[in-house]
Amino acid sequence: xxxxxxxxxxxxxxxxxxxxxxxxxxxxxxxxxxxxxxxxxxxxxxxxxxxxxxxxxxxxxxxxxxxxxxxxxxxxxxxxxxxxxxxxxxxxxxxxxxxxxxxxxxxxxxxxxxxxxxxxxxxxxxxxxxxxxxxxxxxxxxxxxxxxxxxxxxxxxxxxxxxxxxxxxxxxxxxxxxxxxxxxxxxxx
Numbered sequence: 001x002x003x004x005x006x007x008x009x010x011x012x013x014x015x016x017x018x019x020x021x022x023x024x025x026x027x028x029x030x031x032x033x034x035x036x037x038x039x040x041x042x043x044x045x046x047x048x049x050x051x052x053x054x055x056x057x058x059x060x061x062x063x064x065x066x067x068x069x070x071x072x073x074x075x076x077x078x079x080x081x082x083x084x085x086x087x088x089x090x091x092x093x094x095x096x097x098x099x100x101x102x103x104x105x106x107x108x109x110x111x112x113x114x115x116x117x118x119x120x121x122x123x124x125x126x127x128x129x130x131x132x133x134x135x136x137x138x139x140x141x142x143x144x145x146x147x148x149x150x151x152x153x154x155x156x157x158x159x160x161x162x163x164x165x166x167x168x169x170x171x172x173x174x175x176x177x178x179x180x181x182x183x184x185x186x187x188x189x
Contacts, residue, residue, distance in 0.1 A: 010036045015086060015141040017102070020132045027136055032102055033090060034145060037083040039068035048083065050098035060121040064106045067118075080109040086142055088135075102126065103138040105146075113151040117143075120155075143168045151184040 012034040018027035037044040045068060052062040064083060071081055086103045089096065103122040107115045120142060126133040146153055147169070157165050157180050162172070170180040 010038075012036055012084070013145070015145055017086075017138060017141055018136040020134055020136075025132075027132075030135075032086045032088050032135075032138070032141065034142070035085050035087065035096075037068070037085055039071040039081070039083065044096075045069060045072055047096040047098065048085075048104075050096075051085065051101045051104060054098045054101065054123075055104075055121065056124055059124070060119040061104045064104055064119050064121075067106065082107050082109075084142060084145075086138055102135055103142055105142050107146065110152075110154070113149075115146065115150050115153055117146065117153055117155040139164065140168055147182065147184065153182045155180050 014031040015034050017030050017032045019030040020026075021028050037048055039045060039048075045065075048061075048065045048068055052059065052065040055061045067081075068083060084105045084107070085096075085101050087096070088100045088102060101123065103120070105117065105121075106119040107117055109115055120139055122138045126135055126138060143153075153170075155165070155170070156178050157170075158178070162178075162180070165180050168182070170182045173179040173181055
């Protein structure tokens with residue numbers, strides 16, 4: 001499969017998620033597609049704007065869109081800056097469906113195999129749903145992929161996300177702070 005799609009985004013891989021079966025009333029294993037959006041691509045930027053609107057406008061994804069728009073106006077490609085989206089779309093990536101997007105992340109490369117997770121947002125309809133959410137494991141799937149590809153991940157967690165990151169193996173750097181870190185090997189500094 002060619003992993004470069006016509007709207008500029010790049011298919012990275014399938015990631016495991018859980019989808020709710022309303023018939024069986026249980027979560028079942030499934031997969032979603034992880035893609036990378038290119039801020040310099042007009043269609044990718046429009047897709048990111050549509051995703052931000054679908055996520056509710058004033059969200060982390062909107063912050064990612066604003067950052068991407070600023071980067072797009074620069075005449076150079078910033079290889080340290082990446083935007084990842086997890087979608088239930090399995091094909092036709094040239095027409096990214098904003099309503100099928102489960103979560104979005106913005107990462108910045110600090111150095112080889114070390115990143116800062118600047119933003120991670122799962123679609124609010126899955127976080128704040130009444131009854132069982134349609135999908136689970138969206139944020140954790142993105143985190144698991146980032147752990148697979150990196151030796152060290154740092155972030156600044158909002159107070160409401162500390163538990164999520166702690167469940168995913170991150171540790172607070174100080175008792176009172178919001179800085180958290182995940183390290184693959186103890187000898188990585």
